[in-house]
Amino acid sequence: MHEKYVLQLEGIRKAYGENVVLDDVSLRVKPGEIHALLGENGAGKSTLMNILFGMRVIHDTGGYDGVVKISGEEVKFTAPTDALAAGIGMVHQEFMLIPGFTITENIKLGREDTAPTVASRIFGKSLERLDREKMDGDARRSLDSIGMGIEEHVRVAGLPVGYMQFVEIAREIDKLGIKLLVFDEPTAVLTEGEATQLLEVMNTITQKGIAIIFITHRLSEVMDAAHNMTVLRDGELVGTKPIAETNLAEIAEMMVGRSIENLGIAADGEESDAPIAISVRDLHVDMPGERVRGVSFDVREGEIFGIGGMAGQGKVGIANGISGLFSAEGSVTAFGQPLNLSRLGEALEHGIAFVSEDRRGVGLLLDESIAYNIMFRVMTTQREFLSRFGPIKLLNRRKMQQHADDMIKLLDIRCRSGRQKVGTLSGGNQQKVCLASALTAKPKLLIVSEPTRGIDIGAKELILNYLTKLREEEGLTVIMISSELGELRSLCDRIAIVADGKIVNILPPNATDAEYGLAMSAVSAEEAGKVVQS
Amino acid sequence: MSQMTAKNEPSTFVKNVKRLVNDFGLPRLIILTLFILLFVMAGIYDMNLPSFFGDVLRRWGMWGILVLAMVPGIQSGIGPNFGVTVGIVGGLVGAVLSINMNHAGVFDFVTNPALHTIVLALVAIAIGLALAIPMGILYGMLLNRVKGSEMAVSVYVGFSVVNLFNILWATFPVTASILILPATGRGLRQMVNLRDDFGGAFDEPLRFAIGDMTIRPGLLIVFFLACFLMYLFTRSRLGMMMSAAGSNPSYARASGINVEKMRVLGTTISTALGAVGIIIYAQSFGFLQLYLAPLMMGFTVVASVLLGGATVRRARVFDVLLGAFLFNGILTIALPLANTMLPDVPGVPEMLRLIITYGIVLYALSKVKGGR
Numbered sequence: 001m002h003e004k005y006v007l008q009l010e011g012i013r014k015a016y017g018e019n020v021v022l023d024d025v026s027l028r029v030k031p032g033e034i035h036a037l038l039g040e041n042g043a044g045k046s047t048l049m050n051i052l053f054g055m056r057v058i059h060d061t062g063g064y065d066g067v068v069k070i071s072g073e074e075v076k077f078t079a080p081t082d083a084l085a086a087g088i089g090m091v092h093q094e095f096m097l098i099p100g101f102t103i104t105e106n107i108k109l110g111r112e113d114t115a116p117t118v119a120s121r122i123f124g125k126s127l128e129r130l131d132r133e134k135m136d137g138d139a140r141r142s143l144d145s146i147g148m149g150i151e152e153h154v155r156v157a158g159l160p161v162g163y164m165q166f167v168e169i170a171r172e173i174d175k176l177g178i179k180l181l182v183f184d185e186p187t188a189v190l191t192e193g194e195a196t197q198l199l200e201v202m203n204t205i206t207q208k209g210i211a212i213i214f215i216t217h218r219l220s221e222v223m224d225a226a227h228n229m230t231v232l233r234d235g236e237l238v239g240t241k242p243i244a245e246t247n248l249a250e251i252a253e254m255m256v257g258r259s260i261e262n263l264g265i266a267a268d269g270e271e272s273d274a275p276i277a278i279s280v281r282d283l284h285v286d287m288p289g290e291r292v293r294g295v296s297f298d299v300r301e302g303e304i305f306g307i308g309g310m311a312g313q314g315k316v317g318i319a320n321g322i323s324g325l326f327s328a329e330g331s332v333t334a335f336g337q338p339l340n341l342s343r344l345g346e347a348l349e350h351g352i353a354f355v356s357e358d359r360r361g362v363g364l365l366l367d368e369s370i371a372y373n374i375m376f377r378v379m380t381t382q383r384e385f386l387s388r389f390g391p392i393k394l395l396n397r398r399k400m401q402q403h404a405d406d407m408i409k410l411l412d413i414r415c416r417s418g419r420q421k422v423g424t425l426s427g428g429n430q431q432k433v434c435l436a437s438a439l440t441a442k443p444k445l446l447i448v449s450e451p452t453r454g455i456d457i458g459a460k461e462l463i464l465n466y467l468t469k470l471r472e473e474e475g476l477t478v479i480m481i482s483s484e485l486g487e488l489r490s491l492c493d494r495i496a497i498v499a500d501g502k503i504v505n506i507l508p509p510n511a512t513d514a515e516y517g518l519a520m521s522a523v524s525a526e527e528a529g530k531v532v533q534s
Numbered sequence: 535m536s537q538m539t540a541k542n543e544p545s546t547f548v549k550n551v552k553r554l555v556n557d558f559g560l561p562r563l564i565i566l567t568l569f570i571l572l573f574v575m576a577g578i579y580d581m582n583l584p585s586f587f588g589d590v591l592r593r594w595g596m597w598g599i600l601v602l603a604m605v606p607g608i609q610s611g612i613g614p615n616f617g618v619t620v621g622i623v624g625g626l627v628g629a630v631l632s633i634n635m636n637h638a639g640v641f642d643f644v645t646n647p648a649l650h651t652i653v654l655a656l657v658a659i660a661i662g663l664a665l666a667i668p669m670g671i672l673y674g675m676l677l678n679r680v681k682g683s684e685m686a687v688s689v690y691v692g693f694s695v696v697n698l699f700n701i702l703w704a705t706f707p708v709t710a711s712i713l714i715l716p717a718t719g720r721g722l723r724q725m726v727n728l729r730d731d732f733g734g735a736f737d738e739p740l741r742f743a744i745g746d747m748t749i750r751p752g753l754l755i756v757f758f759l760a761c762f763l764m765y766l767f768t769r770s771r772l773g774m775m776m777s778a779a780g781s782n783p784s785y786a787r788a789s790g791i792n793v794e795k796m797r798v799l800g801t802t803i804s805t806a807l808g809a810v811g812i813i814i815y816a817q818s819f820g821f822l823q824l825y826l827a828p829l830m831m832g833f834t835v836v837a838s839v840l841l842g843g844a845t846v847r848r849a850r851v852f853d854v855l856l857g858a859f860l861f862n863g864i865l866t867i868a869l870p871l872a873n874t875m876l877p878d879v880p881g882v883p884e885m886l887r888l889i890i891t892y893g894i895v896l897y898a899l900s901k902v903k904g905g906r
Contacts (some may be wrong), residue, residue: 325788345790354788362784367848377789380775394769 005072006031006179006211007052007088012066014047014058021047022064025237027230029180034202034212036222036243038255039232040520041311041483045215048232049182053083053090071179087179089172091186095164099157104132104139106156107171113138142170145208146201162194166201173205181205182213187221188312199225217310217499219248219521231255252517256485274300276333277445277477278322278352283330285314285321292317293501294330299445304471304478306492306509308485309520314501315481316357319449323347323354325362335444348381353443355434357450357481359427363434366423370415371404373422374436382441407436412462428459435463439470446470449481464491485516562843565860565890572867579874584747586867592737593862595753596818597838599760600811600831601858603804604839608849609768610800611780611793612677614839616832617688620673621666621808623699628662629813629822630706630713630722633731637710648739655735655817662809670805674798685846685899692832703824726822735817753818760810765851767803776800781847830891837861837894846899864890 007029014022022044029035039045050057051064054077058064068075070086077083097106113135114120114128139152148166150159156167165186172181183202187195202212202225214226222229223243231238231254238254276298285292292314299305309315321328324344332339334350347354356362364373375385385400386393404418411432415425422433431451438446448467452460468491470476482488488495489509496506497519505519555563576583600618607615632654635641641657644650673691680687704721708714712730715721727733736752743749767773779786779796786793816822839849842857865887872882 323788324790325784344787344792348790356788358784361782362788365778365782365785367781376774376778379771380778380789380791383771386771389766392766392770394766395771395774 005029006070007213008067008069008072009048009052010067010069012048012051012064012068014051014064016061020235022051022235025066025232025235027240029211029213031179031209031211032206033228034206034214034226036214036216036226036229037232038216038219038222038229038251040255042234043232043255044235045232047235049090049184049213049215052077052088052182053080054078055080084175087175087177088182089175089178089180090182090184091165091168091172092184095168097156097164097167100155102153102155103143103150103167103170104135104152106167107139107142107152107174108135109171111175138174139170142174145173146170146204147197160194162190162197165190165194165198169198169201169205173208173210178210180211180213182215184215185217186214187216187218195221217521219251219518219523222251223248248518248521248523249514252521252523253512253514254517256513256517256520274302277301277303277335278479279333280318280322281331281333283318283321283328283332285317285326285328287314287317287320287326290314290317290320291501292321292328292498295496295498295501295503297496297503297506299477299479301444301477302471302475303494304467304480304492306488306495307479307481307498308483308488308495308516309498309504311483313499315483315498316449317501318498319354319447319479319481320356322352322447323356325354325356345381348377348441351441351444353377353438353441353446355431355438355446355448355451357453359430359434363437364422364430367421369404369419370408370413370422370425370433371400371418373433374404374407374418374440375400377437378440403440404436407440411436411466426455426459428455428463431455431459431463435466443476445477445479447479447481450483451480452482452484452487467491485520562841562856562860565841565864569860569863569867572864572871575875576867576871579871581870581874582746584745586870588743588747588749589866590859590863592748592750592753592818593866594859595750595757596815597835597862598757598811598854598858599807599814600835601838601842602757602760602764602851602854603807603811604835604844605764605768605849605851605854606776606800606803606807608839608844608846609773609777609780610797611783611847612674612684612688612797612801612804613846614685614836614844615688615801615804615808616685616836617673617691617695618804618808618811618835619692619828619832620669620695621662621805622812622828622831623695624666624669624805625658625662625809625812626699626822626824626828627665627702628658628660628809629732629816630708630726630824631661632658633713633726633728633822634708634710636731637712651732651735651738651817654732655813658732658813659810662813663806666805666809667802670802671798673805674801677801678794678797689832693829696826696829700825722824724823724825724827726824728816728820728822732813732817733820736814737818750818753814756814760807761851761854768851772799833891833895834861834887837891840894840897841890861890 005028009025009027012022012025025044025048037045052068059078075086098109101109113131115131117127117129120128136152143150143152146166146169148170150163156164172178186198190198199221202214206212216222226243228240228242229251230240231251233255277300279298281296282294283292284294289312295318307315307318317326320326321341322332324341324347328341332341334352337350339350340346360366365376379385385396387396401418407413408415408418413429413432413436415429422430425433451463464487467478467480471478480488480492492509494506495509496503497516498504499520499522504522507515507519576586603618603621604614607613635657636654641650641653644653676691677684677687706722708722713722713726715723736756737750738752740751741748768777775786775791776796776799778789779791779793780800783793786796838857838861839853840857841861842853842855844850844853844857865883868886869883876882
């Protein structure tokens with residue numbers, strides 16, 4: 001008899017040590033269904049999929065609680081190969097293809113069809129030759145079934161990105177007995193046309209009775225393609241609903257939810273009429289994984305301007321482009337003067353200090369002392385902390401130490417002394433050193449990227465409070481980039497939400513959860529307006 | 535309470551020893567122990583310790599500037615500069631030209647003999663620098679194109695340059711007979727005696743002896759002065775920028791520093807110091823060694839600085855002082871000691887030298903963390 005569900009996850013709970021990342025999550029998928037799995041970064045989607053695939057990281061950290069059933073039978077996978085044998089496949093976000101191999105070879109990799117030869121009769125199966133005709137035939141069938149006309153003997157190297165995605169899919173459906181396919185952000189790297197085509201392919205696949213779990217952040221795609229959807233938030237199940245019975249606004253609200261309860265909301269989002277501090281026009285930044293595809297915005301003096309959005313959507317790229325760390329195009333005008341984006345140190349010289357999200361990589365010299373780190377950038381760009389020694393100028397250690405002591409007191413950096421190496425400090429204190437270094441330059445505009453990532457609550461509060469204080473007392477303009485929407489809403493005057501490398505909408509902090517959710521899912525302001533009104 | 539501390543004592547002791555080993559570095563510790571052991575043995579065998587010590591000091595100054603050449607290379611991020619031989623051959627050309635000019639009577643106007651040798655040495659250094667600096671810039675630009683494998687490339691650059699200059703030595707058009715290979719009448723000799731030229735230019739002035747121990751303050755002053763200037767450079771804005779470019783290129787870039795330029799700067803200074811270093815080496819040694827003599831010098835100086843506690847990513851002037859001293863100390867004492875202890879086995883000190891050199895380089899390479 002036919003089972004009702006191809007996959008049942010019941011009451012899944014997973015904790016890493018004390019930290020519960022999934023709590024009582026259930027998910028049921030019927031054959032031939034496209035089931036969207038939604039949630040912000042860190043909501044628990046990946047952990048759930050790791051459990052489903054029996055990834056080692058789950059078992060190495062003490063396994064999970066709850067039941068996984070495939071076609072009604074309870075299973076407990078301990079390795080990804082078990083999951084594959086049970087008919088579960090995955091289409092990866094990063095392509096797992098060998099560029100030098102042909103499409104057929106990639107589709108059949110590890111599962112090649114072979115035919116006996118003279119040598120194999122004597123020495124065993126490993127010397128059989130490849131049955132290329134059969135392999136090509138199978139590959140052709142798989143490609144045809146997803147409506148891809150490309151020839152199967154073409155090499156993968158040099159194919160357009162979209163095609164690689166389809167080769168991956170063809171490989172998965174070529175596997176015998178495949179019941180369930182997981183698509184992890186499949187449209188993230190595709191063009192609009194390719195994405196539409198992919199959604200059609202997904203539909204074709206499900207008509208064969210194969211179920212699909214569709215992980216994405218683009219809600220419009222969910223509305224177009226999925227039958228049901230499940231939303232996770234902070235490791236908890238928010239709800240499961242048929243798509244027909246819900247709408248964009250509701251889904252968006254479910255995703256963003258009450259994540260700001262305890263922080264409160266800063267301002268009313270009115271744009272002040274102060275002079276413009278920085279004006280960005282059509283900025284493109286070529287930062288791998290955080291590509292920016294044309295953003296424009298103005299920030300006024302004395303404002304705290306937030307930039308939010310999901311990871312990998314380009315919000316971090318904006319800051320790195322302005323500060324000249326990654327090659328950028330477009331025009332940036334700071335305090336009335338145009339910035340030459342291709343020149344290193346240009347931003348610093350125009351009074352723009354940048355606190356990077358990559359503290360240990362870009363932000364600090366880990367082998368040097370706190371004092372050295374704090375003064376270094378000002379020393380190189382503004383030639384301070386140097387004193388004349390005969391014909392040359394040398395580092396003035398006394399001045400450096402004094403300044404460091406002031407900063408340590410001001411920012412409450414927990415350390416033995418200014419001579420301690422930065423590498424031995426905790427994340428929060430390292431962040432304070434980064435901030436101290438940026439402030440030493442006496443910037444007119446401070447760009448902080450992910451200022452609270454990976455640091456403890458105490459340090460987080462101190463840093464956020466200090467940013468507010470700086471604005472109020474010194475009139476400093478701040479651009480704050482963060483993945484934590486709650487943080488942005490508690491601090492900023494206006495918040496730009498970035499998706500797919502573009503600013504979708506600039507919202508006041510008191511906008512509704514639905515508005516934020518929609519913006520983060522790349523639903524533009526006009527569309528969102530329609531949805532919210534209806 | 536007292537019981538608890540008593541219990542904890544051994545573990546804290548072990549911890550302290552471990553920390554000491556960590557701070558000081560295992561290879562340094564082993565070599566230092568070996569050095570002391572050799573000294574004690576030399577004493578037991580009733581050998582002339584003061585005389586040895588004088589020799590150690592001399593070799594310290596001889597090799598010092600060549601070892602110092604490692605510091606700017608490592609600080610700028612190209613790693614230990616095995617290709618310091620690029621600078622060395624530049625210095626050798628300077629020396630050859632200076633000798634040739636001397637025998638043509640160009641420097642006859644300097645009549646004071648001590649001053650005469652110094653002028654000759656300085657001219658050799660000046661010509662050496664004039665050659666080494668552009669070569670260093672080119673070499674640095676090459677190293678910028680092979681990021682990640684600078685060490686392997688620098689080894690082969692060193693080898694290639696030494697052999698390339700062999701052609702030059704064999705065809706060098708000089709007139710001074712002291713330089714020319716007598717057998718063929720053209721091309722340079724393998725070894726040129728510097729007695730009539732700049733031999734001892736910095737060794738001889740102020741030289742004095744305490745018993746059997748000869749001290750050459752001139753040589754050491756030159757070495758220490760070079761170290762002091764290098765130290766000052768590391769405290770200057772440019773020096774700090776160069777060091778940041780080496781230790782964290784992304785950080786440097788975010789500070790508005792052109793990392794590529796800094797690497798070229800570090801390579802050039804290193805190469806230039808190679809040119810200066812070989813003149814100091816030759817004047818103390820008394821002979822100018824051409825052809826394949828400089829081939830493995832890169833390895834010796836790399837081993838010395840690593841022995842002093844430098845790593846392939848971090849080097850200080852102090853590492854140079856300590857490393858050059860230990861390395862040469864061991865060799866100076868091991869030679870006569872081995873002859874006394876094992877009179878029938880030839881070549882023990884040479885073996886020891888190679889074992890230490892390659893062992894240390896190997897140890898340092900095994901410590902290189904993957905990735906950048």
